[in-house]
Amino acid sequence: MIQTLFDGLMIGGVYAIIALGLTLIFGVMRVINMTHGEFVMIGMFTSYFMFQKMGLDPFISILITAPVCFFIGYFLYSAFVSKAQKAGEENTLLLTAGASILLVNLAALPYFLGPNFSRLTGEGLYWENRIWQIGGITFNASLLAGFFLTAALIFLLSVFLKKTDTGLAMRAAAQQPMAARIVGINVPFISGITFGLGAVFAGIAGSVLSTTYPIYASIGALFLVKAFVIVVLGGMGSIPGAALGGLVLGVTESLGATYIPGGTAYRDVFGLVIFLLVLLYRPQGLFGRRI
Amino acid sequence: MKTTFISTTVTAALLAIFVPMVANLHTYSIVITVLIWIMFGLSWNLLGGYTGQVSFGHAMFLGVGAYASMLIVNAVNLDMALTLLIGGLLAGLVSLAVGFLIFRLKGPYFALGTLAFAEIIHIVARNMKGVTNGGEGIMLMNRPTFLGIQVFNKTEYFYLALLLATLTILFCACLIRSKTGYSFIAVREDQDSAEAMGMNSTVVKSRALFVSAFLAGVAGGFYGLYNKFIDPEMTLTVHMSVEMIFVTVIGGIGTIAGPVIGSAVLISLQEYLKSLDFLQAFPSLYLIVYGLLIMLVIVYLPGGLVEGLRKIRARVKKES
Amino acid sequence: MAILKVENLVKRFGGLAAVNGVSFEVGRGEILALIGPNGAGKTTCFNMIAGYMPPTEGKVIFDGKDVTGQKPYTLNKHGLARTFQVVKPLARLSVFDNVMVACLSKSRNITEARGKAIGVLERTGLASLRDTLAGSLSIGHLKRLEVARALATRPALLLMDEPMGGLTPPEVDRAIELIHDINRDGVSIVIIEHIMKAVMAVAHSIVVLQNGEPIARGKPEAVVRDDRVIRAYLGEGYAAGR
Numbered sequence: 001m002i003q004t005l006f007d008g009l010m011i012g013g014v015y016a017i018i019a020l021g022l023t024l025i026f027g028v029m030r031v032i033n034m035t036h037g038e039f040v041m042i043g044m045f046t047s048y049f050m051f052q053k054m055g056l057d058p059f060i061s062i063l064i065t066a067p068v069c070f071f072i073g074y075f076l077y078s079a080f081v082s083k084a085q086k087a088g089e090e091n092t093l094l095l096t097a098g099a100s101i102l103l104v105n106l107a108a109l110p111y112f113l114g115p116n117f118s119r120l121t122g123e124g125l126y127w128e129n130r131i132w133q134i135g136g137i138t139f140n141a142s143l144l145a146g147f148f149l150t151a152a153l154i155f156l157l158s159v160f161l162k163k164t165d166t167g168l169a170m171r172a173a174a175q176q177p178m179a180a181r182i183v184g185i186n187v188p189f190i191s192g193i194t195f196g197l198g199a200v201f202a203g204i205a206g207s208v209l210s211t212t213y214p215i216y217a218s219i220g221a222l223f224l225v226k227a228f229v230i231v232v233l234g235g236m237g238s239i240p241g242a243a244l245g246g247l248v249l250g251v252t253e254s255l256g257a258t259y260i261p262g263g264t265a266y267r268d269v270f271g272l273v274i275f276l277l278v279l280l281y282r283p284q285g286l287f288g289r290r291i
Numbered sequence: 292m293k294t295t296f297i298s299t300t301v302t303a304a305l306l307a308i309f310v311p312m313v314a315n316l317h318t319y320s321i322v323i324t325v326l327i328w329i330m331f332g333l334s335w336n337l338l339g340g341y342t343g344q345v346s347f348g349h350a351m352f353l354g355v356g357a358y359a360s361m362l363i364v365n366a367v368n369l370d371m372a373l374t375l376l377i378g379g380l381l382a383g384l385v386s387l388a389v390g391f392l393i394f395r396l397k398g399p400y401f402a403l404g405t406l407a408f409a410e411i412i413h414i415v416a417r418n419m420k421g422v423t424n425g426g427e428g429i430m431l432m433n434r435p436t437f438l439g440i441q442v443f444n445k446t447e448y449f450y451l452a453l454l455l456a457t458l459t460i461l462f463c464a465c466l467i468r469s470k471t472g473y474s475f476i477a478v479r480e481d482q483d484s485a486e487a488m489g490m491n492s493t494v495v496k497s498r499a500l501f502v503s504a505f506l507a508g509v510a511g512g513f514y515g516l517y518n519k520f521i522d523p524e525m526t527l528t529v530h531m532s533v534e535m536i537f538v539t540v541i542g543g544i545g546t547i548a549g550p551v552i553g554s555a556v557l558i559s560l561q562e563y564l565k566s567l568d569f570l571q572a573f574p575s576l577y578l579i580v581y582g583l584l585i586m587l588v589i590v591y592l593p594g595g596l597v598e599g600l601r602k603i604r605a606r607v608k609k610e611s
Numbered sequence: 612m613a614i615l616k617v618e619n620l621v622k623r624f625g626g627l628a629a630v631n632g633v634s635f636e637v638g639r640g641e642i643l644a645l646i647g648p649n650g651a652g653k654t655t656c657f658n659m660i661a662g663y664m665p666p667t668e669g670k671v672i673f674d675g676k677d678v679t680g681q682k683p684y685t686l687n688k689h690g691l692a693r694t695f696q697v698v699k700p701l702a703r704l705s706v707f708d709n710v711m712v713a714c715l716s717k718s719r720n721i722t723e724a725r726g727k728a729i730g731v732l733e734r735t736g737l738a739s740l741r742d743t744l745a746g747s748l749s750i751g752h753l754k755r756l757e758v759a760r761a762l763a764t765r766p767a768l769l770l771m772d773e774p775m776g777g778l779t780p781p782e783v784d785r786a787i788e789l790i791h792d793i794n795r796d797g798v799s800i801v802i803i804e805h806i807m808k809a810v811m812a813v814a815h816s817i818v819v820l821q822n823g824e825p826i827a828r829g830k831p832e833a834v835v836r837d838d839r840v841i842r843a844y845l846g847e848g849y850a851a852g853r
Contacts, residue, residue, distance in 0.1 A: 032399050032403070080586050080590055083590045084589050084590050087589075087593060088398070089398050089399040090345045090398055090399050090402060091589060091593070092399075093345070093347075093399045093402055094345070094536065094540060094585070094589055095585070095586055095589045095590065097347075097533055097536075097585075098537070098582050098583075098584075098585030098586045098589065099582065099586055100582070101533075101578055101581060101582035101585070102578075102579055102582030102583050102586065103582075104578075104582075105575040105576075105578040105579045105582060106579055108575040108578075109575060109576075109579075221529075225410075228403070268410075268414055269411050269414050269415065272407045272410055272411050272414075273411065275407050276392075276404060276407045276408065276411075279396060279400060279403065279404055279407075280392065280393075280395065280396070280404070283396075283400070468721065469720075469721065470715055470718075470720060470721055470724075473708075473711075473712050473715060473721070474712075474715070476701070476703075476704065476712075477701055477712050480700075480701035480702055480703060480704065481699045481700070481701060481702075483663070483683075483695070483699055484695070484699040484700070484701060484760075485712075486682065486683040486684045486687075487661070487683050487684075487687060487692065487693055487695075487699075487760075487761070488684075488687065488712060488713045488715075488716060488760060488763075488764055489684050489687040489688055489715075489716030489717070489764055490684055490716065491682070491684045492684075
């Protein structure tokens with residue numbers, strides 16, 4: 001039972017970082033980003049290729065994944081999303097849905113088809129089947145490391161938002177874009193950075209998960225749904241909400257899969273029903289709307 | 292209205308005469324697919340384009356119609372005309388429940404709500420083996436008739452598709468110019484304003500949703516009976532919902548011609564790309580172009596190809 | 612019997628009372644002006660009367676019937692129309708279609724609505740703009756369209772929220788004429804307005820709000836000289852210096 005709990009917490013930590021990226025994008029720009037799952041996929045693919053070609057450990061390849069995701073995200077925002085935003089939120093929703101199709105299928109081109117549903121494995125991989133035992137509980141080593149990484153990132157993000165100028169600018173742009181512009185904040189630039197940052201979080205999660213999940217082009221959809229459920233539950237734009245929501249979802253899935261017979265098939269339905277209920281009856285989620 | 296009526300019926304008549312003369316099985320398949328997607332697009336457009344409620348879950352109505360039709364024909368081989376009607380009405384009924392729950396959500400949240408709803412139905416259909424036969428799908432066991440005429444080979448399905456698509460176009464064109472149609476547009480433009488002018492916006496939206504779901508259900512029923520097989524993956528997926536949107540958006544949201552042009556262009560494009568030899572190794576290329584096209588249209592040509600054509604015509608007029 | 616009777620309207624947003632006990636009556640055929648400094652709660656009153664917001668407390672009695680909390684479309688059917696301070700045209704439709712849509716609720720079909728629309732356009736001086744897209748109109752014409760759409764629903768009572776906002780002086784004069792015209796047809800009017808010239812020209816009586824409460828009411832000449840009103844608009848310093 002405790003084992004199941006911890007299993008859930010571990011995966012929940014990774015979910016949290018994915019949701020964090022999504023809630024950041026939503027909180028600052030009110031953009032519902034349908035491409036978010038694809039950045040997880042990009043993270044996975046990048047780490048996979050870095051390992052195949054250069055033997056780079058997936059955790060180390062985060063140093064590559066992060067900038068890659070950042071630039072793709074920033075470009076996506078500046079070239080397309082910012083322009084579509086003028087026509088409204090549904091417009092950006094449609095745009096990001098289109099971008100999602102583009103990204104998934106770019107990745108599905110034969111050249112990229114490398115991973116082909118396999119996980120990141122191979123000789124010399126530190127994380128290969130590695131387990132850490134702490135106090136009688138078995139941990140998947142990469143997920144445990146990922147958990148600590150997530151905690152560190154959340155801490156860094158909070159510090160960044162509260163103490164740095166850029167972070168402050170982001171919060172200003174989130175709360176009052178017009179007023180932020182008037183005081184000299186370059187709102188389009190800040191928005192682009194935020195989008196990029198959100199993408200980075202998703203990508204890092206991808207790198208962490210690459211040894212645990214099978215990697216294929218359309219895996220993004222899986223994580224997008226989970227991220228949405230978490231973000232709506234925790235409150236759109238709320239960091240503690242995303243963190244807590246991620247853990248809750250991870251634990252719920254873990255317990256549900258272990259203890260509810262035949263529950264696996266309908267497991268996704270539970271998440272979706274919760275999503276709908278929250279959207280309808282408590283749209284601000286647990287922690288409200290602001291960063 | 293007259294121009295739409297004339298151009299539609301004339302085009303339909305021409306197609307009815309000339310296509311059978313030159314078509315082989317493959318061509319029929321393409322044309323029928325275009326006609327089906329015209330119907331899907333028009334149905335989504337009624338709610339999304341004319342009433343301004345963007346639904347990301349329209350596949351659920353398509354699916355209800357498809358499953359209803361297949362089950363009815365397999366069970367009692369009811370005439371298609373009745374079957375499709377029943378499928379459409381069932382989809383309409385489902386829409387009433389959906390609308391009741393989800394219309395309180397605005398804008399993109401409405402979109403997400405419909406997406407969630409449709410996915411729930413998708414997963415349920417995959418698992419409710421007793422009714423839907425789960426992932427194995429349902430095979431058409433009988434030979435259906437339409438108004439007494441047997442519909443079995445491609446040519447017969449073609450005529451039926453042509454008839455249904457033409458009726459759908461004319462119906463939508465009529466509806467848009469009626470009192471109900473204008474109420475849709477008013478709610479889209481400014482809901483508060485519409486209410487101030489005496490319109491109950493929730494009722495208006497529900498009406499739009501019902502008709503939209505009905506059309507999707509009828510088209511879905513035909514889609515199932517034409518393919519002679521359905522399963523959850525070809526009827527109830529997000530992919531289907533999204534394609535219904537994009538066919539309309541690329542063609543021209545909020546116009547009758549939009550879904551028609553969008554469907555024709557996209558399906559033809561897909562066929563063309565599939566046929567090119569050097570692209571055989573890249574089956575996903577069509578989707579890459581498709582995704583890119585959507586992005587470009589939304590940013591640079593929000594009125595779709597219809598707007599593009601209008602601009603070209605205006606420029607040509609200026610030159611002369 | 613008064614066409615509109617508002618009793619002790621209160622609207623609280625959290626701890627803040629935007630409107631705190633407003634009552635007034637509008638006689639048939641009367642024009643009542645609701646004035647006061649910004650933030651006094653005037654538009655909130657309108658929103659409560661016209662059904663956009665339910666009051667926290669209080670009653671709205673229209674034509675003898677308690678209509679408190681009813682929806683805008685129900686009220687419109689009973690003969691209450693309103694214009695919006697920030698205009699809400701149906702931007703992608705033509706001026707003609709905008710008015711025609713407004714006529715629809717009291718017509719059986721499009722043809723009937725079309726016929727009525729022509730009349731309304733003539734009345735409000737918009738006939739020459741009938742085919743222009745509403746979204747491309749100037750503010751003066753937009754305000755006029757706002758009124759035209761409200762008129763098209765054949766109201767017995769018309770609530771006008773700052774109809775002169777943004778108009779040039781000649782446009783203000785024309786608007787005053789239009790208001791008189793509408794009133795002559797028997798339509799009662801409640802008007803929120805800041806432009807005193809217009810208020811003095813059209814109002815039969817005035818109610819002054821400050822901080823959600825009425826501080827004066829009565830005939831225009833009396834209200835304008837009222838000390839409390841002067842203090843509310845021009846401040847203590849000015850009032851003391853008088």
